[in-house]
Amino acid sequence: MLDDIFTTLKQNYNFRVLSHLKHDNCFVYKEGKKLLNLASNDYLALSYDKNLIEEFLDNLKEKYKYFSSSSSRSLSGNFEIYEEFEEYLKMQFQGFEVLHFNSGYHLNLSCIAALASVPKTLFLADKFIHASMVDGLLLGKAHFFRFKHKDIKALENLIQIHYDKYDNIIILSEALFSMDGDFSDLKALCALKQRYKKIKLYIDEAHSVGCFNDNGLGLVKHLGFDKEIDFLVFTFGKAVASMGACIITHKEFKDFFINKARAFIYSTALAPINVAFTLFIFKKMKEFKEKRENLHNLAFLFKEKFAQKKYEILGDAYIISLVLGDNLKALNIAQILENQGFFAPAIKEPTVPKNTARIRFSLHAGLRLDDIERIINIL
Structure with missing residues (x-):
């Protein structure tokens, strides 16, 4: 069968295998060969900052030195x-509450599934939202439609068609999309919310938190739309160089997720030391x-050099x-890059749409200008 x-x-050319990798700062060793890692989401190059890690460990309070919470937060794991941590972020988003989850996948899966249980709720999802959000819709047996990526006219058309049939319409999008790397039109989404009072906005900042705003609080905050979301x-597993996730929302929804988000209720909470590191980084x-x-x-x-070619x-x-x-072309280019000392695996269907296989370069602050030049010269 299999x-x-x-x-x-x-x-x-779509069979996936796990590479055996050894990590060394911004490099990986694959089959003994040293490669500059361009597949990591460590955008600020914090994960291998030894001084940062030593400072955290030197100042770690005794009460946080637990490598397991041993329980869900609903029981003894709180x-x-x-x-x-939640209070610290709450202070940055006045009028909102914060709830910590074990991962972005757990969060999106269970929060969206929980919201789908609210009667007369419709979801309108950008075609390129993350798989965890799609899985939440499917798990929750949600009423939903997907609209062409960033097509605001198509989105508004769906709103108008279905507006009178539902009490709540939740638009799902990302602030910075994980595969195409483009920004959501947050201004247009907020304008729709102003025009249609039943609308709520659900925005995933997985790839933008840490990299925008003086306090690293993401693109939404940077653009001044945080009151609208x-x-x-x-x-926290990307630019923040930690693990876990959180949802920033109104108090009634925090209470709702505590009671209805199954990944929150039934998962052993992350170890306190991990949450302490996340808070340390945000501060x-x-x-x-x-x-x-x-x-x-x-x-x-990098983009300028590509445009020249x-x-x-x-x-x-x-x-x-x-x-x-x-797919095969993407695999071949990935191999050429690997032969020249760069780790940038091919991205293929179903991660991206069919016939759009690509090399996805995740840049990070630890790169040098000559690294950029070398990649361009190879291609």
């Missing part, structure tokens, strides 16, 4: 660090201004994709 599935995947999702975000500026400068240069690229910021279309 052999047929595997055969089809292999014939389409260590005080969770509430300290009903559900704002931060994840230091102002100090990473130079890293953020360097990241954006590198991205601008007239390549088809995607990306408004530091997630930049070289679109190749064919």
